[in-house]
Amino acid sequence: MRNIFTIFKRDVRNISTNWVAAILIGGLIFLPSLYAWLNIYASSDPYGRTDKLPVAVVNEDVGADVKDEHINTGKEIVSTLKENPSMEWHFVSRKKALDGVEYGDYFAVMVLPDNLSEQLASVVSGNPQKAEIDYYVNEKLNSIAPKITEKGATVIVDKVSSQFVSTVNGVIFDMMNRLGLELEADLPDVQKFENYVFDAEKSLPEIYNLLNRGLDDATDAQAIIHQAQGKLPEAKQITDDGLGQINRTVSYLNEAEQKLNEMSPKIKADLKKVSDISNEANDFLKQLQGVQLDFTELDKAKKALDDRVTTSIERVDGVQQDLTRLQELVQQIPRPDEKPSPGTEENPDNGENAEQRPTPSLPTPDLSGRLNDAITKTEDLKNLLIEAQTNARTVNAVVQGKAEELDQAVDDLQKIAGNTSVELDRFMKEYVNTIEPTVLKEISTAKGTLGQAKGLLIEIQSTLPKVQTILGNSDRELTEGKGTIEKAVAEYPYVSEKVNQLADKIRSIQGETDINEIIKLLQNDPNAEKSFFEEPIQLKENRLFSIENYGTGMTPFYTVLSLWVGCLLLISLLSTDVHGDEFTRRQVYFGRLLTFGLIGLLQTFIVVGGDLLLLDVHIREPLWFIVFGVIISVVFMSIVYTLVSVFGDVGKAMAIVMLVLQIAGSGGTYPVVLLPDFFGAINPFLPFTYAIDVMREAVGGIVWERVAKDLTFLAVCSAAFILFGALLKERINKGTDKLLKKSKEAGIFH
Incomplete structure (x- = not known):
């Protein structure tokens, strides 16, 4: 242990006493910080200077007219961009813009076509078209610039789209507002319509029955019309027969009137003659009264009487014959129940057809009865005269031989003659005053009535063609009406289904929605609705761990990277071995590890100190940022130093390879999920992953569970490499020494 610290103290003394070594070590201490600081400073606000990016804009829009109002969207976009400092806008022609983006004068070009406003205005037509803005970008110039310019173009398009949508929606909601007011005014009519639908639904069975009854009635009416059309020829024939019968009857009446006028003087003369004879006989008998007559004179008187x-009897008989002939003539007048005889001129049909066709009833004068009365009274007068003659002859037989009764006989004759004269006078007066005037009056009345009947029949005859036309039209109209009713009956199931569906929908809507609520919704403020659709969703950002700028966000990555680079610089210039044989390889390993660790700590303090003091980065937990930096430096130094100490130059290569893999696979710049699968697979095993993560905790805010996990991995990793170096350095160095000696023989390795 003492030898380990001996090596460490000697290294420190050598550095401090050798100014060249001190300068070199000082450089090694500061160089990593420069690497971190410059990159962090460059990344501090890369999007804050986009106003230096030249972007060309070409406006070719000519505008369009919408409902008598001219719009020019291109001009509005240009006006908006002139007030937008996000980029360096250049408003040029198409040729200059395309040439500029091709040669690299502009990063991007946006071309507003000449039909931009027209395409936007097509929304009010039946065939709306989406507007297009041409965007040209030169991606060769820079990999990031196209993304920035594309974002700017997208923002412009979104802004124009939102303004256009808000304008259109403003118009729509203004219309909806007016519609709501109109709907509110028409609400009674809407409710009335609902009631109509419900009433129609209830009345459908009755309507169906009415249609069927109407169809039956139309069929019956059509049958009646067909029957009437079939009867028209017969009616025409009957009318013709009636006119013929009237003409014949009038002819007979005229003939009877003429005969009566011809016979009347003769009848009156005969009656006058009879009356005169009766009066003469009566006067003659009066002269005989009171005169002494003998039977001879009486016989002469009787004979004369x-x-x-x-x-007189002959005269009366003549009158009777005249009246009888007149009656025969009157009886020839057709009766209502009579039929013209077959083969006559007026009726050319055979008897069978005449019997089948009814004859119209015509008014006929009651002449036969009057003449019968006259004939009867003439017969009575004639009988009276015969009776008088018989009685006179009887008187002659009675008074034969009875002179004393002569006077009585004359009286009887005188009475007979007187009665006869009275009866003759009465009959003559009745004939003149009653019979003849009555017959003439009846004839005249009958002629007048027949004239009216004839006029009526002529009118009917002239009307028959119109009736035929009307019946034909009625038949056609009934056929059309019947077809319409049949169509209605055929469509009834469909109509019934639709009416029931409509009624069910109305009931469903009434149960689910309130029309008053709909009206209230339609009457919302159009300006407020327009503003809402201009920006329907506002992003309310809740930043859990706020990062002030892009440079602050990149500080953990570049700081960790600089610490690893600092380790590489140390192992590139400083030796991991100690000259001399007085120390064991394990002692050398730990002794030089302390030296490298101390220099690494100095590097760390300078790097993190500069991050906090010199750069515009905002560290949430600066103290822990320094602590975590120290821990990371120790871990990195143990890894890099162990690799070089154990494997020599091969270890240097391994440290560089680890650096390359960790830059790409640690997720320092891009999220791991966006990396290829290989880097995603090695990410959990890279020290950078946990070092960057723990530094981010200090920068944005600490979650201690993550810190504990990160530090645990780093501690385990550091302990594993130190243990590996302490146990295997001596054994592995025996092999690497031979490789090192062989490589020096090449003369190109130190």
């Missing part, structure tokens, strides 16, 4: 009565 008999002759007059016979003449």
Whole structure:
């Protein structure tokens, strides 16, 4: 143990007494700190000087018109960039920009195309197009600069996009606000529509029944129309027959009226003659009263009276015959129940068709009854005259041989003649005053009525074509209506399903949402909504272990790296062996380990002291930063010194290889998960991994569980290498001495 400290004291004395050695050792002490300080200073704020990066901007946007308003997005971007000092913006032409980025004058170029505003404005059309900004970058110039310029371009695009989105959303929310106001005003109508839907849902079965009934009614109506269309020819024939019958009836009435007018004077003359004869007989019999007559004179009187009565009977019989002929003529007038005889001019159809077709009822005068009464009364008058003649002849038989009864006989004859005269006068008055005027009146009335009937039938006849047209149109319309109803019936299941679905949706919406809440939502402040969508999410950063700048974040890596580099510098210039044979190899190992350790500690104090005092780094735990630095220096020195002390020049190479592997695989600059699998596999076994981690704890804030884990690994690693050197240095040096001697024979190794 004493020999170990002897070696250490001699080394310290030699350094302190030899000014050349002192200068060299001083240089070795300060050189590692320079390595750390310069790198940390360069990394202190690498993104704070991006305003020195030249980036060209080409604005070719010509603008666009949107709803009578001109917009120019390119011009707005240029105005924004001029106020943005994040980079050194150069606003140039396309050719100059592309030439500049190709030759390296510009790190990047952004080209705003001529249709930039037009593409953005297409959002209000039915075919919106995404706007594009061309970005050119020269990655050959620097590996980091393209990332910085790309970030700047992305920020610009995001800013323009957010402003555009906020503007569009502002318009949309303004429309939604107006829609909310309109919806609030139309809320009663909306509720009324809901009620209509529910009422329609309830009425669907009734509507279906109505459609079926309407279809049945349309079918029945169409059948009735077809039947009516089939009856139209028959109706036309019946109308024609009715007109023919009226014409015939009027013709018969005119003939009867003419006959009556022709016969009337003769009938009146005959009746007048009979009346005159009756009056003459009556006067003659009156003259006989009170005159003494013999039977001869009585016979002459009776004969004269008999002759007059016979003449009267003949005259009355003539009147009766005239009335009978007139009645026969009247009876030829067609009756409502009569049918024209087959083969007549007015009815060319056969009898069978005539029987099948009904004849229209026509008004006919009641002439036959009046004439029957007249004929009957004429017959009664005739019988009265015959009876009077018979009675007169009977008087002649009674008074034969009875002179005393002559006067009575004359009285009886006079009475008979008087009664006959009265009856004749009464009949004549009745004929003149009643029978003839009544017959003429009936004829005139019948002619007037038949004229009206004829006019009606003519009107019906002229209307039949219109009726036929109307029926045809009605048939077509009924066919169309029937087709529509059939289509409605066929579509009823679909309509019913949709109405039920709509009603269910309305009920579901009513159960899940409140339309008043929707209206309230639509009526939100458009400006507030626009501001929200301009930046819908704000990042609220909670920094658990705050690192002030990039240089502070890189301090653990460069400090640890400088400590390892300091060890390499020492083993490169200082010898790990002691000249002389008075010490054992183990004593030499530990003796020189103390010397190297002391120099390493000095290096550490200078490095960490400079980090704290000279650089703009913010160490959360400066004391522990120094302590951890000392521990790391001891561990690194034990590792590097052991490798060189045991393996010689091979150990130097091994220390350098370890440095290379640890720089890449320790995660000092990039997260381990981003490294290739090889480095990810060796990372847990590298001292750098734990050294950097423990220094980060001092810089950002200590989590003692991590510190304990890191220091434990470093202590184990250091103890393992020291134990390895103490136990195997002598045995391994026997082999390495031969290799060293052989290598010196080459003349190129020291």
